[in-house]
Amino acid sequence: MLLLTERCRNRGAYPWMKQMPEAPALLLLQRGYAAPTFPGHWGAPGGLTELGETRTETAVRETLEEIGIVATPDPNPFYEGEWVDRDLSYFTGDWHGPEVLLPQASEVCGYGFFLYEHALALHLSFKYREAIQLL
Secondary structure (H helix, E strand, C coil): CCCEECCCCCCCEEECCCCCCCCCEEEEECCCCCCCCCCCCCCCCCCCCCCCCCCCHHHHHHHHHHHHHEECCCCCCCCEEEEHHHHHHHEEEEEECCCCCCCCCCCEEEEEEHHHHHHCCCCCCCCHHHHHHHC
């Protein structure tokens, strides 16, 4: 299971949830310390939508670029909100990829799969805390 968040105004998209055998776990990436917002904080893969892309296409592309997995988002968001100048949409879905993920070194310090309660203990970026609490 994969949770996708998308930023509409800045046109970014983020996937980050996997169904683990024992319990659902969130895939979170630690943002690089040079990031302009939330350096070192945890969140999901993301970036800006390219001209002509849909929100779903952006989510798929950014996930592949930032962590090397292919995302298949569900068609409708389960949550929508705002953060500063960005509209946020959260989706569930699936993904497939290698057992060992390869984060994009220029933007990502690390990654991990976290149970909900462990994810909530992290320094989270954007509105991920609010989204996780809805799951």
